[in-house]
Amino acid sequence: MQLVHLTDLHFGCEDKTALAAAARYVSEHKPDAVIITGDISKDGLASELNNACDWMRDLGVPVMLTPGNHDVPYYEMWGRLAYPWKRFERAAEGIQTAPWHTDAWSIVPVNTARAWQVRMNWAQGEISRGQTAIAAAELQQAKPDALRIVITHHPLDWPNDAPIKGLTRGGQRALDKLVDAGAELFLAGHLHFASARLYRRKALSVVSGTLSQRVRHEPCAFTVIRRPLKDIIETEVVYIVQGLCETASIRQFRLNAPAEPGAPAEIHANV
Numbered sequence: 001m002q003l004v005h006l007t008d009l010h011f012g013c014e015d016k017t018a019l020a021a022a023a024r025y026v027s028e029h030k031p032d033a034v035i036i037t038g039d040i041s042k043d044g045l046a047s048e049l050n051n052a053c054d055w056m057r058d059l060g061v062p063v064m065l066t067p068g069n070h071d072v073p074y075y076e077m078w079g080r081l082a083y084p085w086k087r088f089e090r091a092a093e094g095i096q097t098a099p100w101h102t103d104a105w106s107i108v109p110v111n112t113a114r115a116w117q118v119r120m121n122w123a124q125g126e127i128s129r130g131q132t133a134i135a136a137a138e139l140q141q142a143k144p145d146a147l148r149i150v151i152t153h154h155p156l157d158w159p160n161d162a163p164i165k166g167l168t169r170g171g172q173r174a175l176d177k178l179v180d181a182g183a184e185l186f187l188a189g190h191l192h193f194a195s196a197r198l199y200r201r202k203a204l205s206v207v208s209g210t211l212s213q214r215v216r217h218e219p220c221a222f223t224v225i226r227r228p229l230k231d232i233i234e235t236e237v238v239y240i241v242q243g244l245c246e247t248a249s250i251r252q253f254r255l256n257a258p259a260e261p262g263a264p265a266e267i268h269a270n271v
């Protein structure tokens with residue numbers, strides 16, 4: 001099984017060279033699916049959202065999509081209040097946005113973006129108790145050998161070395177509940193920064209880079225996810241440099257490894 005995780009395309013300030021390289025990678029490697037975790041537009045304009053979704057439809061493989069904080073009408077207060085997701089939903093028609101179960105995977109999307117919030121920074125994410133309960137129930141639909149994946153725009157846990165600080169409200173609570181419900185892999189974006197870390201030795205939390213001009217300390221990037229064995233998840237971070245895809249790292253993580261010393265959870269790293 002091979003999945004490609006893209007995020008933060010930010011059409012409106014997209015990096016056309018990076019998008020072309022990513023599309024070429026997909027057409028050459030033919031992954032089973034492409035997962036896109038939001039911020040597909042810059043300002044939530046219909047033209048940006050439509051262009052982003054048209055680009056996804058041209059990838060030639062199944063695409064799964066969940067929205068980000070930039071996918072609401074960004075500078076339009078009335079739009080945020082009255083029809084926050086209408087343009088996104090219209091643009092994404094025909095693209096998979098609902099939970100997706102196959103023999104190989106269960107992908108459960110949760111929308112952590114909010115049109116408005118009772119806090120200063122509306123770009124931050126939130127996952128409610130209700131959303132967590134629905135996602136946990138959805139994970140119970142997974143086939144026995146399916147990789148159980150939860151996808152969100154905002155990371156539920158925040159990597160220590162992330163280039164921007166923030167907090168996903170309810171994230172820690174949700175992470176624990178979803179791991180208890182069987183989640184094995186979390187995919188997120190928002191940080192424009194590649195990261196992978198194990199959580200409680202039971203699940204892998206992955207954040208991928210951006211394909212936009214809004215890079216932060218790293219070139220445009222995406223992540224390829226493989227599952228060479230049932231309990232092993234491999235991440236390949238691909239940087240796009242001068243229009244070419246370059247492997248930045250390949251790491252393998254063992255889920256459910258024993259906690260004794262000498263049994264490392266990360267079993268192979270090649271940078």
Ligand SMILES: [Fe+2]
Binds near residue numbers: 069
């Ligand atoms: Fe974001």
